[in-house]
Amino acid sequence: MRATYRLQLTSSFGFDQARAVLPYLADLGVSHVYVSPILEAQAGSTHGYDVTSYERLNPDLGPPGSFDQFCARLGELDLKLVVDFVPNHMGIGKARNRCWLDLLEWGAASPAAEIFDIDWDPPWPELRGKVLVPFLGEGLESVLARGEIELRFDRHAGCFDLWYAEHRFPLRPQDYADVIRSRLPDVSQSQGGAAIAALHRLAVDFGALAAAGAAARTRAADLKTALALLAAQSTTAARLLEEAASGLARAPGRGRATALQDLLARQHYLLADWRLAATRANYRRFFDISELMAVRMEQAAVFERCHAFIGRLIAEGRIQGLRLDHVDGLKDPAAYCRRLRRFVERRAGAGGRKPPGRFYLVAEKILGPAETLRDDWPVEGTTGYDFIALLDGLLVDPAGAAPLQRLLESFARRPFDFAAILRAAKGEVIDAAFAGDLERLARQVHGLAPARRSGAPELGDLRAALRQIAVCFPVYRSYVTARGAAPEDRRLIDGAVAEAARGTGGSKGGLYRFLGRCLKAEAPAGAARPRAVAEAAMRFQQFTAPVMAKGLEDTSFYRYARLLALNEVGGAPGNFGIAPAEAHRLLAERRRRWPRAMLATATHDTKRGEDSRARLAVLSEIPSAWGARVRRWARLNAGLGPRRGALRAPRREDEYFIYQTLVGVWPFEWLEPDPRRDTSALLERLKAYLVKALREAKQTTSWLNPNTDYEEACLGFLGRLLDGRAAAAFVEDLTAFVREIAAVGAANGLAQTVLKLTSPGVPDVYQGCELWDLSLVDPDNRRPVDFAARAAMLREAAALPELLANWRDGRIKLRLIAAILALRRREPALFIRGSYEPLAVRGPAAEHVFAYARRDGARRMLVAVGRLLATLPRSSDGWPGAAAWAGTELKLPRGCAGAYLDVITGQCVVTEGERLSLQRAFDPLPIAVLIDAA
Numbered sequence: 001m002r003a004t005y006r007l008q009l010t011s012s013f014g015f016d017q018a019r020a021v022l023p024y025l026a027d028l029g030v031s032h033v034y035v036s037p038i039l040e041a042q043a044g045s046t047h048g049y050d051v052t053s054y055e056r057l058n059p060d061l062g063p064p065g066s067f068d069q070f071c072a073r074l075g076e077l078d079l080k081l082v083v084d085f086v087p088n089h090m091g092i093g094k095a096r097n098r099c100w101l102d103l104l105e106w107g108a109a110s111p112a113a114e115i116f117d118i119d120w121d122p123p124w125p126e127l128r129g130k131v132l133v134p135f136l137g138e139g140l141e142s143v144l145a146r147g148e149i150e151l152r153f154d155r156h157a158g159c160f161d162l163w164y165a166e167h168r169f170p171l172r173p174q175d176y177a178d179v180i181r182s183r184l185p186d187v188s189q190s191q192g193g194a195a196i197a198a199l200h201r202l203a204v205d206f207g208a209l210a211a212a213g214a215a216a217r218t219r220a221a222d223l224k225t226a227l228a229l230l231a232a233q234s235t236t237a238a239r240l241l242e243e244a245a246s247g248l249a250r251a252p253g254r255g256r257a258t259a260l261q262d263l264l265a266r267q268h269y270l271l272a273d274w275r276l277a278a279t280r281a282n283y284r285r286f287f288d289i290s291e292l293m294a295v296r297m298e299q300a301a302v303f304e305r306c307h308a309f310i311g312r313l314i315a316e317g318r319i320q321g322l323r324l325d326h327v328d329g330l331k332d333p334a335a336y337c338r339r340l341r342r343f344v345e346r347r348a349g350a351g352g353r354k355p356p357g358r359f360y361l362v363a364e365k366i367l368g369p370a371e372t373l374r375d376d377w378p379v380e381g382t383t384g385y386d387f388i389a390l391l392d393g394l395l396v397d398p399a400g401a402a403p404l405q406r407l408l409e410s411f412a413r414r415p416f417d418f419a420a421i422l423r424a425a426k427g428e429v430i431d432a433a434f435a436g437d438l439e440r441l442a443r444q445v446h447g448l449a450p451a452r453r454s455g456a457p458e459l460g461d462l463r464a465a466l467r468q469i470a471v472c473f474p475v476y477r478s479y480v481t482a483r484g485a486a487p488e489d490r491r492l493i494d495g496a497v498a499e500a501a502r503g504t505g506g507s508k509g510g511l512y513r514f515l516g517r518c519l520k521a522e523a524p525a526g527a528a529r530p531r532a533v534a535e536a537a538m539r540f541q542q543f544t545a546p547v548m549a550k551g552l553e554d555t556s557f558y559r560y561a562r563l564l565a566l567n568e569v570g571g572a573p574g575n576f577g578i579a580p581a582e583a584h585r586l587l588a589e590r591r592r593r594w595p596r597a598m599l600a601t602a603t604h605d606t607k608r609g610e611d612s613r614a615r616l617a618v619l620s621e622i623p624s625a626w627g628a629r630v631r632r633w634a635r636l637n638a639g640l641g642p643r644r645g646a647l648r649a650p651r652r653e654d655e656y657f658i659y660q661t662l663v664g665v666w667p668f669e670w671l672e673p674d675p676r677r678d679t680s681a682l683l684e685r686l687k688a689y690l691v692k693a694l695r696e697a698k699q700t701t702s703w704l705n706p707n708t709d710y711e712e713a714c715l716g717f718l719g720r721l722l723d724g725r726a727a728a729a730f731v732e733d734l735t736a737f738v739r740e741i742a743a744v745g746a747a748n749g750l751a752q753t754v755l756k757l758t759s760p761g762v763p764d765v766y767q768g769c770e771l772w773d774l775s776l777v778d779p780d781n782r783r784p785v786d787f788a789a790r791a792a793m794l795r796e797a798a799a800l801p802e803l804l805a806n807w808r809d810g811r812i813k814l815r816l817i818a819a820i821l822a823l824r825r826r827e828p829a830l831f832i833r834g835s836y837e838p839l840a841v842r843g844p845a846a847e848h849v850f851a852y853a854r855r856d857g858a859r860r861m862l863v864a865v866g867r868l869l870a871t872l873p874r875s876s877d878g879w880p881g882a883a884a885w886a887g888t889e890l891k892l893p894r895g896c897a898g899a900y901l902d903v904i905t906g907q908c909v910v911t912e913g914e915r916l917s918l919q920r921a922f923d924p925l926p927i928a929v930l931i932d933a934a
Helices: 015-028 066-076 098-109 140-145 173-181 193-207 214-233 235-246 256-265 274-280 300-315 333-348 385-394 398-412 418-433 435-446 459-472 487-501 506-519 530-559 580-593 610-620 623-636 652-665 680-697 708-721 728-758 787-795 800-805 811-826 828-832
Strands: 004-007 032-035 080-085 089-091 131-136 149-154 159-164 167-170 269-273 289-294 321-324 360-363 762-766 840-842 849-856 859-866 889-891 899-902 908-910 915-917 927-932
Touching: 004 015, 015 032, 015 066, 015 787, 015 811, 032 321, 066 080, 080 300, 098 131, 098 167, 131 274, 131 289, 140 256, 140 269, 149 235, 149 256, 159 173, 159 256, 173 193, 173 214, 173 235, 173 256, 193 214, 193 235, 214 235, 269 274, 274 435, 300 333, 321 333, 333 360, 385 580, 385 728, 398 610, 398 623, 398 652, 418 435, 418 459, 418 530, 435 459, 435 530, 459 487, 459 506, 459 530, 487 506, 506 530, 530 680, 580 849, 610 623, 610 652, 610 728, 623 652, 623 728, 652 680, 652 708, 652 728, 680 708, 728 811, 728 849, 728 859, 728 927, 787 811, 800 811, 811 828, 811 927, 828 849, 828 859
Parallel strands: 004 032, 004 762, 032 080, 080 321, 131 269, 321 360
Antiparallel strands: 089 289, 149 159, 159 167, 840 889, 849 859, 859 927, 889 915, 899 908, 899 927
16 A cells, blocks of 8 residues: 545535546555545535435435446556545434434334434433434524424425424324324315315324334335325325415414424424533534434444445445544444454455455544554554644754743733643533533433442532543543453543542542542442443543543634644644654554554644644744744734724734734745735635634634624734735735745655655545645635646656745645655555664754664665754755755664665765765755665
């Protein structure tokens, strides 16, 4: 497996459009095309993660046959396919998910009930036997009073449904009887007598339906067919049925809203204000997204049902790999991966066909700073967020931590402690988004305490303690199972419990000891249900994962702006930089344990483009110059931010966030000042991003309680910043500063590209990132890609001097990727099983170099990249020149002396014995990939 290329499929870029770019991807040199989910999703989905059926392809991605043509073209070009698969949740609401609609119609008796993770007996009486549906814009009574919920008759399907906007809510079949009768005249009436009589009979039959059972479902389907047939044959029947729906309960003395409310009260669901989801949702959501409901994939029958179709595509040889989305949401990720491994290997070898190697499985697992992927997961590794964190840390200067911290605090005029910020954020998201989940968990754990034991915990104390343990949990989750807790899980849980208990006093010691045992699946003394203890422990793990994700990625990252390059999924902004020795250790471990893990530098979920992070990393090297610039900008722009009451807009920390964002996103083609430049397109992108960032920070505004006055003030400030007339001095100074660091940032970008393409693992190129990537978080990083322009650039025979002279257009990055992928094609064994050997660096610029060798038998490759380049001597175009590396050399392992071919420049480089001069190897760029010339 050489490399993957990620494509985001949408209704405007489906199978046909993807098929058209396959020749370019083959020419680029990847071996596998890696696509976003292909299964049916909500209509108009821009990402495909809101899967509505595991049993069919997404019709929005192309007409029937388009997937077949896409796969055929892959085969013609000798490309393989990796597909993003979503095992944790499905998209609910709207009108496309058949399982969801069946669940609404039949409730807990629906066969679909086993699919979804629903608590049918929650703590709230009004939801016993029902599922909360928090999709309304306001409370039910207000929505009904305005007539926003209507009942419709579908004459083609013979069914009655309630509709709210695009959401469809089927009625229980038993309630068809009352609806039909509401408009029926006496059967003896002369006109339409036969149709009316038939409707009377159908009403009786619907009313006699049993509430559950296969026979009842079959009978209901037959009655709906009869109703549809009658409506098709009789205009009178069709008219009466539609009038029954539209004119429901217009009887004297009763309001329509009241009648609909009575009808709704009998359903298997409770329609509610969307804000109620945080405190009353009795189903597990994907994070706090109410329209994504979790799936019980741990059930064997559910697994088989949800994988049958994708398994058929694997058996047909169309899919050679799966990327597993959000495995931490699953009840037991390791067990799921083991079951899936057995499943895919059987399918890949179906019909006696020999698969072309081990089926590729990678898991989207976000690892904490000191966390490693568990050995009992039979996957190739993670999808690469841990690798992104490694590269980001390697390109950051640890010496910049303290001065950048002082700068942030002096600019914002208040202290910032990231650990405290994270704890506060996690507590806030529990209270604002997951209070209902905590309540259900607390009651589940409370039921484990021996009922008659003296000193049994009070529910309120237990709830508060569980909340605090979740706040203190250092990683996304533990992996306790019914078999107990592994040593690593014990350490995690014991540490979190101890931290949570600290300062609570002796009165709570017993409570925390009780919880510590429960969370490790150890039955407390006197507990009679050890299995229930394990169930509670596993439910706690499914609670801490979204709490960490929302508290860290979607809150703290937007509150703590010491260095935004480090605020990335998989990263820890409180950790500043990674020493080369530690990076070597991690890469050697990757080669030993996960040699086929995915290596990423950008994904559809990263917070910033890979080259934007690389540019912002430069700030860690020049904190004094950066601080001077920021303070100058604040003075220049002091009059641009209006005050809203007593609140300054933007707040100083938000202003600082904006300045870093502008530095990271400022286009390469704008490095020369131009007062007539049209900034409108960038401004619209930045405005959308800023609103998202402010709401994610949840300090002056949020998604739950938007403060539009503050948002508009911040957007106005941003607009004036980019106005060449209102802020000409600022735009000129910003441009000058970015111009000073742009080449160093670009060199960082090339360095991380080289490391991704040559480190142990399988590199992935996110769509469009073969040129400079200065994008922002989604949806900005999912914008359409100009593949035609990239293909034309790849076909060009431009010489290296031309590419260097025009480095701002990104062709140098494209050439680098193509050259190393070509090497991977020629030397597959070197990358698949080659050694990983850190290289010692000697000389005055030694700390600015990261280098290693990879060997397989007689084949040898040397890789070296420059790092922390801002303070080195630079040439007139901003790149670190050859003089920067005078006297600096690599010390090579025994057997590595000789002549090498520079893959990037095509030049021959000869070692001096077991030493290699970097002044030669880093000319003209501070990157080198050398393959022995034998």
